[in-house]
Amino acid sequence: PKADIPFTKAAAHVSRLFQTAGNDQLLLRQGRAKEARARFEEAAAEQVNYYALRAADMIGSGERSEVAAFDEAAEREEAEAWLAAWLDLPDASLRSSAQAIEKDPRFQRGRELLSLGLRDEATAEIEALRKDVADDPLALYQLALSLRDLGLYRPSIACAVRLIHLSPAGSVREAPRFLQRLAYPLYFADLVVAEARAHGLDPLLLFALVRQESLFDGWATSRADARGLTQIIPSTGEWIARRLSWRGYRAHHLYRPYLNARFGAWYLARQLEDFGGDLFAALAAYNGGPGNAARWLARARGDDDLFVEVISLPETQLYVKKVYEHYALYHALYGR
Template sequence: MGPLLLAWTHAQLDSLMRLYPEIKPYLLAAKVSLPGTSPGFVRSTLRRICSGKDRTPCELACNSLADSRPDLVSHPPCPLTYPVLRALYGRTKGRRYLIELARRYPRSREAKDVLKYNTPKYLKLRVLYFHGDYDRVLKEADTTKPEERTYYLLAKWKTRGLSYGEVLLLPPEFRRRPLIKHLVRFLKAENYDSIEMALLDLVALGDYERAYRVMASEVAKPFLRYEASDLYVRLSATAHEGLDPSSLVWLGLSAYGVHYIEEAYNWFAEAREKAERGSFPWTQATYWLYIITRDTLYRRDLRTYNPVSYYTLDLGVPIPWRDEDVWDTTGSLRNYRIGRLLEGLFGWKVASRWYLKDIPSAYRKARELIEGGNFLRASYVLAAIYSSADRTKGVPRWWGRMAFPYDLYRGEIDSAAKEFGIDPLFLTAIVREESRFKRRARSSAGAIGLAQIMPYNFDKFQREFKERIRNRYAPLPNLRVGAWLLSKSLRAYGSHHLAAAAYNAGEDALNRWLCTYGYELLDFHHFIDIIPYNETRNYVRRVIRSFGVYRSLYGRLKLPSRR
């Protein structure tokens, strides 16, 4: 529970229920957690809120009670979440709660107790596997029993690896990750018979999008003329009417890669028809329909329904900025007030549903977050505003300046960009996408600061310029290293798109892709959409989108060059 709850009384919560009846279940969930609440009231109230369609208030109440009053959660309406099961097992030591813990939360500390009791052996193996005791699983599992064989194979995969035949013995829910590991090995070895087999097995598991995505990257390689055509024919035959728009787009990109332009057009047209207007798959499909047909109808639709997208900007379509407030921000702030209340009680995750219910409430919250220095969360709110707004009348300039700010660290960005001769707006776009202007940002890979610099790049910079960087999180030194890396990539590749790709994936990976796909013959539109790394592909599109918006708002209207 949040800090507001401790200072409130039953009477205050009752008055809030009369004022905001739409969140009565949430306020009841807060009420049962107040100190001194009678057990009878708690049980009757839990039954009321747990019988509703919205399970969130029930889970909030039960999880809170599991920590404070574990004796009050053992009744049927309580969801079997981890805090509740932990509390029930801790109070009763009941075998059924222990089995449920081992089944649902095998990584939990309490689940290890299943090893002490006479419980099903497959559950013990499950807990041992998820706690990393692979040798014991391999020793104790009976491979003649299907459930035990599953954990034997999984433990073997973790320690010694599985043959492709053994992967196919795994149940479908466990098969995908070992299968993908084999697929990566086949791709590195360029064993195209095995690649085709693995992709067909992925399709059989229902992972159409991944299979078609890998196919799109493979069939575009110019040295695979006959293998690419065969691979496309085999996998496209698995398509069916229920495919989602994203999978259809990947089929279209695959057909385009093997120069089956008419089939590519049909796949993109079907994706556009199925996708929600203005969504990412719709935008991508519309872009490719324009590339194929040069019909200005598609270009006009992009400008109307998704004017601030990578694909719209890539076609050189200017953003229709409006100085007037075409997205009304002056309406009722009732949902904003409800969000503030719920955030104090239960935190951001619950409250965000209410902040984003209408544009005035979301706008107010975004301003509050920006003033508080939390651009990361503000960008999430502003993206939700853009997604829900009517974009046919244009985009208000206030939204652009809030979602793509230039005043944060502007002095340091301009100084670093000028020193290394790059566009400061490009460096700003990189910083926005790398760290959301969070000075102390640190990635799981170890990249730090505004420009997300890896430690070895700091070392290279210090050796080259013979200077020592004492504080690697400090804005100016961090941005100088970022600007230096970008300037090298821009000189080497002559393209903002490729410089962004090198910044994310590294120059070695980018050089390998350019050799594989034939740089001199490269269809640049197609290459950006089939970059093999998901993270890099999405990163390039985000950076170039941000760069285009920054230029439209603050600088030259000329859009980023591809070459």
């Protein structure tokens, strides 16, 4: 999916600072700590992309925690008041628009096809509807909710992200909390939290990985045949099954969320263990392979930021940055 956090001029500036010979880390190495700190703080103030988030970590403002409770009803009421004010609508319009979306023939066909187990056909109907309302904020909001209720999480998230980008907020971090949570949800929480804790992971890290891998679509399949919530390739799944003494493994079992969440959590934990707790190397290994990650790590010589920049596979480099961004957003929303 496309990036959910816009790259602003400030973010581009920070990116250049990290990627040129005059970067802020070089200032630190030259003993110019005061100047380096000022530039890190400038980047962190934006909090818009990977580079700004790295700057925040470097000045000690990055946080790591577990899932905190929240009042969804109150946040939804606040978000709907915000939407009504932005769109200059009475509250009744929000309720009537929900009925209109669910009366749309494409939505009704999609719901019926889904109930019959015809998921691909249902998705085609829903995607046609979603594209048709792509510039209608109110319809996007109601469609996001209706799709969430159907368990069609990928298009629900897409609707929420599109709505936020159309809105005065402009970015996920500036939107009402309820909308942020629609874009960065905790679906499959019973599985994700349990498996994360069982394998010594921060649950919010595993949520960030699942969001990047599949957008919480348990039936997701990549061009490389990676499958399910955490996008496990069948051969890797077979290897994991042997390590876990999981009997009767078959490739199609990767579409079972409970199995996929366990395998993905175990595999991520294994990479973290193998790379001494280095999150960047573990994520690179998860996506690009442990052998590649080891070579990049050797080139970086212990420098996390240099490690990310020397990743030679563009897909893996973007993957590491995006999971890091998602992880930070999950902490901002749910951490305590």
